Amino acid sequence: MRDQFDWHIIDEEDTEMPPDSGDAPRRKRNWGGGFWLLAAVLFFLVIGGWGVTQYQLRQREAELQAQVQPLLDFEQEAFLAGDGDLFFSVQLDNPAWFSAQLRPENQAMYRAVGQISNAEAHGEEVWASVAWQEDGELRQRIAFFRWQNGRLLHVPTSNSYWGPTLREDTDWGQLSYAEIDQNWVQEIDQFTAETIAELCASGCLQDKLPLTLVLTPDYSQTAVPDRLNIPSPRLVALDADGRPASIFWEQLRGQIEAYLTPAVIRFAVPPPLTQNGQGMLNYERAAAQFMAEHPDITIEIVTLATSPKDLGQLALEFDGAAYQPTKSMLADGLIYDLTDYTNSDLDFDQSDFYEQIWQGAEWRDRLWMVPLAAQMPVMYYDKAAYEQAGMAQPSLRWTWAEMEQDVATIVAAQPEGSDLQWGFLDTGLDALFSYAYNWENSCSKRAAVLCQRPLQPQNVAAALDWYSQQAGQPAQMPDLAADREELLGPGSFALSSNWNASDQLFVLWNFQTARRKAAIWVDVPVNYEYQFLLVPLGVVPFPGSGRFDGISPLWVQGAFISQQSERPYAMWQWLKFLSYQAPTSRMIPARPSVAEDVGFWKFLPLPLGNAMRAAFPFARPVTIEDQTRLTWEQVTAVTSGKLSPAEAARKQLDTSWFGFPGTTP
Structure with a gap:
């Protein structure tokens, strides 16, 4: 590299050196230009770095939005397709969060097909x-997502x-509010004060003041x-300017x-039972007593002439009803x-509460009705039929094999012209549920409810197979899914009437009681006498089975609050009161304290009481979910030959x- 340079040597003789004088003034260096140049360089470096950072942040935000938006799109497609299982498959498994997603304001966002407008990464979380x-207004709200095992999930909240x-x-x-909502405190305080002043100007319940208003970080x-409690505006909706939207103020x-x-609530109750003209409770008397204790709440009892085919209509027309809600009603958010x-x-x-009755009111680990009572059917048998066949009467701990043997023996022993046409009769699904619950039962607990799990397809298939075999044998048991004429016989007066399915079952039950046609049958306790x-x-x-006692199906009765009710807390007070009322029609009270007060178990007729006391510890509620897993449609599909038991169980x-x-799964 030395050859590239041109060295020039200066002779000392040719060079005049300045005189060395200590008094000579020194020349000042001019730093002005260099300073501003350096400042400019630093400025552009900072600006450039900030710009690069902002670009990277925007790029990162765009990447996050690109990751979160497909998940939101997936949820919305599943939502609009009515596929709840698919919808919740990308969300954290949390019962409270599951329930909150069914709320109308949360459904509204999915109906409107929301878009991710912003996304920020915070560790494993994404805040979006x-x-x-909606209603001509731009709305927005916070949503939380989290990376979990390499998978992005929609989650309820973030602790930070x-x-x-x-x-x-x-x-x-x-x-009371979270720190992040602090900017709206004055506005919410003023709105609340003005609303209270307006209400109290025309007469309000002054004894309920002061109150605590909580903006919750959940639902x-x-x-x-x-x-x-009211959810934070960030969960309900903000407007385009990032302030609480109109829907928040409406809810508040x-x-x-x-x-x-004062509250006025409309409460629907079923028509009286056909057999004895009684309802489950004396609602009118209970309402009068309740209103005397709660003068600020008026209860309007509406007794239905007939139960609607679609119980969901009750949730749209009343504040609540004395019915068990169906799975569809719950899944619709009603x-x-x-x-x-x-x-x-x-x-x-x-x-x-009796545990087995309480569980009958639950779905997805949440409570959807207040349990009031439970109907536990039993098996009756004709003593004369057993005596005529020369058989010992069944014990309280008999088995399905013993029952089938009894039926076959009794049928074979009948003389020509006998009134007994069948060995066994069940006009409902009780025997099928009992068989399904008991099939390959391995519960070692003292009560079947302690081992409860959802009804599995293999259990349903076993019950359907048992039914098809029994109904297919001459005189064993009638096939209730068969044609009406084949079941009731040619010329029966019922064939000329326009009866629905429940009417046919009632006529069949009436045949059984007028001139008994079955030696063993299923019925409710109130008909014992x-x-x-x-x-x-x-x-x-x-x-x-050989090892375990039988499992009796338990049909839990209760009452629900409609999602659209403007007075849910008043309805809650009413339903809480009803849970302490003694049911009629020999239904089991939901509360042991009520059963003790009225002597329910004590005053049952001895034979009936012995059977019910033996059965109840092993009774299992037919849950809201189980009622969709074993149906008459499946029975009909099997007995008609359209589907095998295994195929029907999966449908x-x-x-x-x-x-x-x-x-359909």
């Missing part, structure tokens, strides 16, 4: 804004997003008397009005989730989700 159009809980004392009480509700006003003003009320109401003794007066009879629980009832047509 979802925007949509909301900040600590803060409280603000106000003229009307106290406002939880409360039954604490002086407290109102509605809650305050429901809290501070029913109010009662879990938070039961957990927060100190006057509601949750432990004072009537049956006993006709011909002497015995009572036993449902059969079991369940269509379930409507979010108000859209469902899909």
Whole structure:
């Protein structure tokens, strides 16, 4: 590299050196130009770095949006297809979150097909804004996602997003909120004060003030008397300017009005039972007593002439009803989730319920109705038929094999012209559920309810196979899924009437009681005396297996609150009161304390009481979910030869989700 340079040597003689004088002034260096040049360079470096950072952030945000939007699209496609299982498959398995997704305001976002407008990464979490159009207004809200095992899931919340809980004392009480909502405190305080002043100007319940208003970071509700919960505006909706949207103010006003003003609620009850003219409870008397204790709540009892085919209509027309909601009603979001009320109401003794009855009111680990009572059918048998066949009467711990042998022996022993046409009769699905629950039962607990799990297809297939074999044998048991003429006989008066399926079953039951046609049959306890007066009879629980006692199906009765009710807390007070009322029609009270007060178990007729006391510890509720897994449609498909038992067991009832047509698994 040295050869590239041209060296020039200066001779000393040719060079004049300046005089060396200490007094000579030194020349000042001029730094001005260099400083500004350096400042400019630094400025452009900072600006350039900031620009690069912003570009990277925008790029990262775009990447996050590109990751989150497909998941949201997947949810929305499943939602609009009415496929709830697919919809929830990309969400965290959390019962409270599951329930919240069924709320109308949450469904509205999916109906409007929301879009991810912003996304930020925070460790394993993604905080995103979802925007949509509704009622001519741009709305947006926060949504949380989390990477879990390499998979992005929609999750309920983030522990680091909301900040600590803060409280603000106000003229009307106290406002509790998360730190991130602090900017709206004054506005919410003023709105609440103005709403209270307006309501109280025309007469409000002053004794309910002061109150505590809580902006919650979730969708939880409360039954604490002086407290109102409302989800944070960030969960309900913000407007285009990032302020609480109109729907939030509507919800807040509605809650305050429901809290501070008298309530009028409409409550639908089923028609009286056909056999004895009685309902499950004396609702009119209960309402009069309740209103005397709660003068600020008016109960309007509406007794239906007939039960609607679609029970979902009740949830749209009434504040609540004394019916068990169906799975479709729950999946459509028509029913109010009662879990938070039961957990927060100190006057509601949750432990004072029979466990097997309580479980009949649950679905997806949430409570959807207040259990009031349960119907537990039993098996009756004709003593004379056993004596005529020379057989010992069945014991309280008999088996399915013993019952089948008894049926075959009794049928073979009948003389020509005998009234007995069948060995066994069940006009409902009780025997099928009992058989399915008992099939290959391995529960070693003292009560079957402690081993409860959803009804499996193999259990349903076993029950359908048993039914098809029994119904296919001459005189063993009638095939209730067969043609009416084949079942009732030519010329029967019922054939000329326009009867529906339930009417046919009632006529068949009437044939059984007028001139008994079956030696063993299934019926409800309230008919014991009537049956006993006709011909002497015995009572036993449902059969079991060689190792385990039989499992009796338990049909839980209760009452629900409609999601559209503007007075859910008043409805809750009413249903809580009903849970302490003694049912009629020999139904089992939901609360042991009520059963003890009225002497339910003590005053049963001895044969009936022995059978019911032996059966109840092993009774199992026919849950809301199980009612879709074993149906008459499956029975008909098997007995008609259209499907095998295994095929029919896999074919369940269509379930409507979010108000859209469902899909069949």
